[in-house]
Amino acid sequence: MPKLPGLVKGLGVTMGTLVRTVKDGANTVQYPHAKESPPVRARGVIALREDNCTACMLCARSCPDWCIYIEAHKQLAPPRRAGGKPRQVNHLDRFDIDYALCMYCGICVEVCPFDALFWSPEYEYSEPRIADLLHDKTKLGEWMETVPEAPDLEAGAEKKK
Amino acid sequence: MIQQFAVEIPYWGQSLLRVVGGLVAVLLPAGTIVYLFLFKMMSFMQSRLGPMEAGPFGSMQLFAEVGKWLQKEDIIPENADARIYKIAPIIVLVSTFLLVVVIPFGPDAWFTNFSAGVFYALAIGSVSVIGILVAGWSSANKYSLLGGLRAAGQLIAYELPMVLAVVGVVIQAGSMNLQDIVMAQNTGEIFGWSGIGFPFVLTQFVGFLIFMIAVQAELTQAPFDMPIAESELVSGYMTEYSGFRFLMFFIGEFATAGVFALIASVLFLGGWGIPFSWFGWESIDQVDNWMNIAGPLIMFTKMMVLTGIIMWVRFSYPRFREDQLQRFAWKALIPLSLANIAVTAIVKVVV
Numbered sequence: 001m002p003k004l005p006g007l008v009k010g011l012g013v014t015m016g017t018l019v020r021t022v023k024d025g026a027n028t029v030q031y032p033h034a035k036e037s038p039p040v041r042a043r044g045v046i047a048l049r050e051d052n053c054t055a056c057m058l059c060a061r062s063c064p065d066w067c068i069y070i071e072a073h074k075q076l077a078p079p080r081r082a083g084g085k086p087r088q089v090n091h092l093d094r095f096d097i098d099y100a101l102c103m104y105c106g107i108c109v110e111v112c113p114f115d116a117l118f119w120s121p122e123y124e125y126s127e128p129r130i131a132d133l134l135h136d137k138t139k140l141g142e143w144m145e146t147v148p149e150a151p152d153l154e155a156g157a158e159k160k161k
Numbered sequence: 162m163i164q165q166f167a168v169e170i171p172y173w174g175q176s177l178l179r180v181v182g183g184l185v186a187v188l189l190p191a192g193t194i195v196y197l198f199l200f201k202m203m204s205f206m207q208s209r210l211g212p213m214e215a216g217p218f219g220s221m222q223l224f225a226e227v228g229k230w231l232q233k234e235d236i237i238p239e240n241a242d243a244r245i246y247k248i249a250p251i252i253v254l255v256s257t258f259l260l261v262v263v264i265p266f267g268p269d270a271w272f273t274n275f276s277a278g279v280f281y282a283l284a285i286g287s288v289s290v291i292g293i294l295v296a297g298w299s300s301a302n303k304y305s306l307l308g309g310l311r312a313a314g315q316l317i318a319y320e321l322p323m324v325l326a327v328v329g330v331v332i333q334a335g336s337m338n339l340q341d342i343v344m345a346q347n348t349g350e351i352f353g354w355s356g357i358g359f360p361f362v363l364t365q366f367v368g369f370l371i372f373m374i375a376v377q378a379e380l381t382q383a384p385f386d387m388p389i390a391e392s393e394l395v396s397g398y399m400t401e402y403s404g405f406r407f408l409m410f411f412i413g414e415f416a417t418a419g420v421f422a423l424i425a426s427v428l429f430l431g432g433w434g435i436p437f438s439w440f441g442w443e444s445i446d447q448v449d450n451w452m453n454i455a456g457p458l459i460m461f462t463k464m465m466v467l468t469g470i471i472m473w474v475r476f477s478y479p480r481f482r483e484d485q486l487q488r489f490a491w492k493a494l495i496p497l498s499l500a501n502i503a504v505t506a507i508v509k510v511v512v
Contacts, residue, residue: 026204
């Protein structure tokens with residue numbers, strides 16, 4: 001077959017896309033009516049599992065934007081074993097992420113040694129007031145519901161202890 | 162044949178009819194082109210749906226846009242030459258309205274039956290250059306000025322091949338009257354066979370191609386959109402315009418696309434007519450009255466096909482560079498159209 005000139009080929013590409021869009025529908029989604037489901041590991045919003053947080057401050061210190069605010073106080077918790085000494089734990093008073101500053105780099109999630117921070121693909125949390133983008137620990141805790149299950153490990157991968 | 166109507170229309174009535182008809186002939190194609198091609202075809206070619214909210218399938222989107230533009234403030238830059246700045250879009254739009262005047266839509270459905278029709282159409286078609294140049298210059302903005310100058314250079318360069326391409330048709334039809342050109346195509350016969358008349362696109366195919374390319378450039382549609390190149394000149398000569406004056410430029414752009422497509426269909430595709438042999442008509446006086454209704458519809462169909470092609474090319478091709486654009490006009494199109502004229506003239510004399 002002789003080679004088609006590029007100009008004709010170009011017209012063919014656009015017309016082909018038109019026919020495909022008419023036949024199979026567009027690649028886009030009519031947003032408010034239909035929602036695109038982002039990929040499982042999409043960086044939508046950061047969720048907090050409060051029980052796991054020890055207020056170690058690693059996330060706050062590693063945040064390039066300084067958008068994580070943590071305040072905690074020490075208190076005594078009941079001993080693990082019967083007859084033991086009461087433990088001293090950090091109790092979280094405040095854990096805020098300011099999404100007006102956050103740049104979604106995910107370093108906080110990476111650096112957290114206790115699995116307290118998770119990525120959620122949820123993306124609808126815009127606010128008319130910029131101050132409302134500061135999510136406190138209750139709100140960050142609510143995002144936990146939207147965090148997807150961790151994907152299965154690859155076959156042969158070493159299980160984390 | 163106006164007398165064939167049951168009621169005698171008074172002069173003011175005829176004038177009113179013509180004004181309304183002119184508005185319809187300019188605005189209806191413009192609206193249809195914008196919705197069907199600019200909103201929908203372009204979106205589909207990019208695998209998206211385009212406007213869907215306003216009306217069924219977004220069909221009311223254009224009214225929403227017009228409403229939006231009408232609300233906007235009419236900003237005039239402080240250093241602009243205010244009076245000329247205000248007039249410029251009117252010049253562009255008026256040239257479009259003047260252009261539609263000579264186009265015949267049926268045996269009696271014309272605005273003026275003007276014996277130098279083609280000449281007038283091409284002359285008026287280039288008036289919009291003045292509007293564009295003036296718009297660019299009076300805006301007191303360097304992007305506008307550059308855009309205006311580019312537009313002027315481009316429109317003048319492409320005016321020539323357009324005129325020369327039309328000369329071939331004029332030679333073949335033996336008339337500059339658009340109505341006569343339509344007649345010549347619909348009463349013509351190909352080697353004694355008059356089944357499809359004789360649309361000039363068959364013999365003047367080179368002329369047709371040159372004409373369509375020149376129209377593309379005249380309308381500053383991509384790939385010839387150097388004057389409004391949005392990535393370098395913001396929006397060229399339209400940069401400073403807002404609100405209703407921008408709307409006038411916008412309507413002007415697409416209405417002119419429609420009108421040029423109408424002219425192209427008259428010149429090359431047989432205009433409003435259907436081959437006269439189908440109904441045994443010999444001349445324009447024998448054409449039935451219903452052609453005054455069918456003619457505009459036929460014209461509209463042909464116009465949609467041609468503007469569809471113009472828009473298809475627009476959405477497919479990347480932009481020419483300024484020097485490529487000028488070289489293409491002066492070194493390729495003009496010699497080609499001159500050769501086309503020479504060949505047409507020789508064949509006309511020989512046959």
